[in-house]
Amino acid sequence: MTNTAADLIADISDSLAAVLPEQRWFAGKDRPIRAVLPVRATDLAGSDPRLIHAVVEVDQGESYRDRYQLMLGVRSDLPEFLGHAWVAACGDHAVYQAVHDPELTAVLLDLMARGVEVDGLGFATEPGVTLDTEQRSRPVGAEQSNTSLVYGQTYILKLFRKLAAGRSPDLELHRALTAVGCKHIAALLGSIEGALGADPVTYGMMSEFLRSAAEGWAMATASVRDLLADNQVIEGAPGHAQPNDPADAGGDFASEARRLGHAVATVHTDLATALGVSVASRGYLDALAAGMQRRLHRVVSQVAELAPHADVLRAAFDEVRDVDAPVPLQRIHGDLHLGQVLRTVSRWVLIDFEGEPMIPLADRIAPASALRDVAGMLRSFDYAAHHVPLGDADPEIHAAAALAWTTRNQEAFCDGYAQVAADPRKDAALLRAFELDKAIYEVSYEHANRPAWLPIPLAAVARLTS
Secondary structure, eight states: OOOOHHHHHTTTTTHHHHGGGGOOOOTTTSSOOEEEEEEEEEEEEEESSSSEEEEEEEESSSSEEEEEEEEEEEEESSOOGGGGGGGEEEETTEEGGGGGGHHHHHHHHHHHHHHHHEETTEEEOTTOOOOOOOOOOOOOOOOOOOEEEETTEEEEEEEEEOSSOOOHHHHHHHHHHHHHHHSSOOEEEEEEEEETEEEEEEEEEEEETTTTTTTTHHHHHHHHHHHHHTTTTOOOOOOOOOOOOOSSSSOHHHHHHHHHHHHHHHHHHHHHHHOOOOOOOOHHHHHHHHHHHHHHHHHHHHHHGGGGGHHHHHHHHHGGGGGGSEEEEEEOOOSSSSEEEEEOSOEEEETOOOOOOSSOOHTSSSOBBHHHEEEEEEEEHHHHHHSSSSTTSHHHHHHHHHHHHHHHHHHHHHHHHHSSOOOOGGGGGHHHHHHHHHHHHHHHHHHHGGGTTTHHHHHHHHHHHH
C-alpha cells in the first residue's frame, strides 16, 4: 500500500464524516457535516499494521471549523477483536481507530520514552521520568471529551480530541502544580506536543494511573443510596414519617466532603503560589455580571420553566456589581465536580484541569475567582443527591433526605476548604451568583441533552432563589 498518510485521509473523508458523529468526543453532533478535510497526517510506524496520526478539519457550514486529532491504524487483515473499531476500506486494507490496538498504541509509549520527534510531533517525558515500554494499553471505557489509554496498571495517556491553538491548560497546570510540590494531583510523566501553523498545540499528556482510586461521584452517590435505603417508609406505619439524619446513615460522606474541601483549597493555594494572583477590578465584576445576565436571557428564551425565577435571578447577578470586598483572581480548575476528583487510600486527587471543553481556550485560561470551582462542587453535591431514582421511596421523604444530604455535605466541604483558605461562605453574594449561573447552565444542558434530568437544576434554582 503506497498511499501517503495525507492521501489516505483524503480518500476516506466520506467515511470519516459518517463515523465522527458517533464518537462521544465529537462536539458537532447537532449539525450536519459537509466535509472532513485533512490538515496534517503523519506516519508514526509500520506498514502492516501501520499507525497514522492525523488532524482533520470538519466543515459544518460555519466560519470556524473544529479540528480533531485521530489515531488511525491500517491493516490488510483486521482481527476480529478490532472489528468494532473499523472506519473505512482503502483498497484491500482496513482503516480503523488505532486506540483499540495495543500493538500500535505501544508505539506511542516507545516514542515518548525515547523522546523522539516525528514530523513536528514531539514525544517527551517530564524531567527525571523513565517509562517502562513493556506496558500494554487498553482504552478507558467511560470515554468523554477525550480518549484515555491505560498502560498496564501504571500510566494513563490522555489524547486530546478536539484541538485548540495553545498549550493545554491540563498540561500547563499539572506542570505548575508539580513545580510547587502539590500533593493533590497525579504525577505528570510525559506529553505529545507540536504545532498547527504558528500556534502550539497539545496532543496528549501521560500521568500516573491511580489504580486503587475511587471516583468521587461513585462514592457520593453510594452514600446517597445508603441514606435513601435507611429512609424506606414501612407501608401503613403510624405517625408522620421523618427522614433519617444523614449523619446516622451507614455511608455518611461528610468526613470525605470535608477532606475534599481541604484538598481543593490546597490546590487553589498552590496554583496561586505557582502562577500568581491579582485583585478583580470593578470592570471585571461588571463584565462577570453581564455574562451571567446574557446566559440567563438566552436560557429563559429556551426553557419556559425558568421564567418565573427570572427577576430574582437578574437581581442576584446584579449584586455581583456591588461586591465591595477584594475578589482575588487566579488560575482555577474550571470544570470542577465530583467526577473530576479521585479518592486514593491516602488523599483526594483532582484530575482533568482542561476546563469546560465547550468554552474557548482564551476564556478557560483567564484568571477567575476560585469561588467558581467551589460553586461547581456545591452543585455537584446537589446532583449526586437528587439524581438517584425514587424506586419505592416516598417522594416527600426522598426529597427531604436528599436536601439534608446535600446541605450536610456542602457545609462539610466548605468547612474543609476554610481550613486552608478563606471561607467561601463569607462571600455569599458572589458564591450564590456562581451557583445560580452554574444551575442555569445545567438547565440549558439538560433541556438539550437529558430532559429527564431537567427537574434537578430547576429545583435548585427554585431553592436558591426562594
